[in-house]
Amino acid sequence: MSRGRLAKYSLWQFRDFVMEKGISIVIIGLLWGYLQLLPFRMSFSPEMTPEVITRLVTLLAGSLVSIAVLIALNGIISTDRKMGYYRFMFSKPVSPVRYYAQLFFVHLVGLLSGILLLATVFFVVAGPFNIWNLMLYTTLVYIALGGIGFFVSAASRHDWVTLAAVWVGARVLRGLYGNGDDWKSKAVELLPPVHKIDTVAGSLIATGTAPVQDVMWLGGYGALFFVVGLIVLQRRSLAG
Amino acid sequence: MPAACNRRPPSPLVIKFQNVGKTYRSLLGNSVKAVEEFSLEVGEGEIFGIAGPNGAGKSTLIAMLLGYLRPTTGKLEVGGLPARAYVERHGIGYLSELVAINPKWRADRALVRFATLAGIPEARVSGQVDEVIALLGLHEHREKKIKALSKGNLQRLGLAQALLRQERILILDEPTHGLDPVWTQRFREIVGDLRRPDRTILIASHNLDELQRLADRVAIIDHGRLQRVVSTGFDQQRDSITRYRIVVASGEARLEEVFPGAEAGGKGEYSVIVRSIHELNTSLADLIGRGALVSSVVPERSVLEQQFREAVGEPK
Numbered sequence: 065m066s067r068g069r070l071a072k073y074s075l076w077q078f079r080d081f082v083m084e085k086g087i088s089i090v091i092i093g094l095l096w097g098y099l100q101l102l103p104f105r106m107s108f109s110p111e112m113t114p115e116v117i118t119r120l121v122t123l124l125a126g127s128l129v130s131i132a133v134l135i136a137l138n139g140i141i142s143t144d145r146k147m148g149y150y151r152f153m154f155s156k157p158v159s160p161v162r163y164y165a166q167l168f169f170v171h172l173v174g175l176l177s178g179i180l181l182l183a184t185v186f187f188v189v190a191g192p193f194n195i196w197n198l199m200l201y202t203t204l205v206y207i208a209l210g211g212i213g214f215f216v217s218a219a220s221r222h223d224w225v226t227l228a229a230v231w232v233g234a235r236v237l238r239g240l241y242g243n244g245d246d247w248k249s250k251a252v253e254l255l256p257p258v259h260k261i262d263t264v265a266g267s268l269i270a271t272g273t274a275p276v277q278d279v280m281w282l283g284g285y286g287a288l289f290f291v292v293g294l295i296v297l298q299r300r301s302l303a304g
Numbered sequence: 305m306p307a308a309c310n311r312r313p314p315s316p317l318v319i320k321f322q323n324v325g326k327t328y329r330s331l332l333g334n335s336v337k338a339v340e341e342f343s344l345e346v347g348e349g350e351i352f353g354i355a356g357p358n359g360a361g362k363s364t365l366i367a368m369l370l371g372y373l374r375p376t377t378g379k380l381e382v383g384g385l386p387a388r389a390y391v392e393r394h395g396i397g398y399l400s401e402l403v404a405i406n407p408k409w410r411a412d413r414a415l416v417r418f419a420t421l422a423g424i425p426e427a428r429v430s431g432q433v434d435e436v437i438a439l440l441g442l443h444e445h446r447e448k449k450i451k452a453l454s455k456g457n458l459q460r461l462g463l464a465q466a467l468l469r470q471e472r473i474l475i476l477d478e479p480t481h482g483l484d485p486v487w488t489q490r491f492r493e494i495v496g497d498l499r500r501p502d503r504t505i506l507i508a509s510h511n512l513d514e515l516q517r518l519a520d521r522v523a524i525i526d527h528g529r530l531q532r533v534v535s536t537g538f539d540q541q542r543d544s545i546t547r548y549r550i551v552v553a554s555g556e557a558r559l560e561e562v563f564p565g566a567e568a569g570g571k572g573e574y575s576v577i578v579r580s581i582h583e584l585n586t587s588l589a590d591l592i593g594r595g596a597l598v599s600s601v602v603p604e605r606s607v608l609e610q611q612f613r614e615a616v617g618e619p620k
Contacts, residue, residue, distance in 0.1 A: 069423045076417050083408070148404030152465055155370055155391060155398035155475075156421040303372035 070162055074170050081136070081174035089132045089175070093182040100124050101190060117191045122269045124186075125198055126262060129205045132178065134227065136171045136206070137213035140164065141297070142223045150302050161297050168214055168290065172206050197272040201265060204282055211286025212256055215293035218300070234258050257281050315347035318473060318504040319369065324378035326364050326528075338364040339528040342378070349501040353519030353536075354508040355608070357616055361528040362508045363401065366477050369506070370398060382473065395422055397471035401478040403462035407451035411442065411461055414450060418465045436464040439494065441487075455482035463491070467498075474498065474505045480514060492517060516608040524615045531615035534608055547604040548584065550574050555596025562591045575604060
């Protein structure tokens, strides 16, 4: 019963994503793409080889997809808490855990739609490349980064700042202690595997394959935090 | 000490607070007790009021009833289930004190969304939305965005979403907050029409007059504790010694003869103290018999107001 009504409500969730986040992601993507493409066009004009286009897509996607995921996940749970929107929604016979789990996947579909649109524009303007590989990469980054973002949004009202701090902090700490053999180096291994995103991006977008261990680590890390986020939602008071 | 009325209602129990406490703790370790050792039973078919000064714990109690907060101690059951489990299974019609709906949504579409979440079959959603829009007089505002609605209209929209489904439990927190006198009156009629033997309505309000008119019983709370539960119906023993305001169109001197301690308030208005309803009626009959024209007789304070002041004290 609850699943049926939630499935119907997913259309409203998708609509909200498009209006509140999707349009912003597409506009940022177009501007970002234009700014990156312009110098390439001037350097390699008029022809760009498939290798150059793939390199360019990797460069663009490396930053744009992470930013798009941050935008997509920003306030996914915390906004309803902060603004008090949860009061009317969850006085209805609806489970908040199921509602937000569904919202997480609706945002993934929305994000993929936005990236597909941007990729299509890029495909037409710059030249052919493998859009499917880009979609795979986007999905992986969404699960890796988004899973952590989902958890942070379930646990904190200041999710965007917290997530950005975790992300930057992980990079900085790994840069400082990542290459040693002491306990600090082992401890930073437990931090979000942000550094792996860069290596996976090049490989996944260019060839459609990536080291299984890296993909599993990234996906598993995000999936674990997504599940922890659901547990937090189940246990934590909505009004707390 | 006036008689309290915290006896178990004769109808099946719907809401049961058993020694419930709620303590808010900050990250720095500070704690505030919002509700303490709160026990209360509300039965099916009752219209039950909750009254208390600001910060008394009304909103915390309501948040616990909806499962938005968990009690720190004690046990709370709604329909025999833990509160959140009840809401997720059956739903509760709820109007919050602050009506918070995404300001970018359109009023009628917001209702369609809530109807979808409430599980109203798709074929009936449109009809149900039209019905509550008509009931709350929102036709001309239905296509407006939430941010364009006035406070009163937003309050009516909040009430509309609470009435979308025929819920067995309705919780209305400060329901007339922001409504003009016309809609305040209309709201009372709507609540009167909502009374059903299998429906329980809980109203939290600062407006004692409103609770006196609408509720069967009212819980007076202060500092997170239940002070007393008052039946709003007439209780000969409890309500006997009280002060009345009597207005006479003529015969002011006669009134002072019949009620020797009467205090004149001007324009034929007097404040009198009687020890019983019987004394009031006898004295009034005497006054009218002496040729005075009585134009109104009202208790200076409603039963509830009197009880509230006794329980909570005079406003500071």
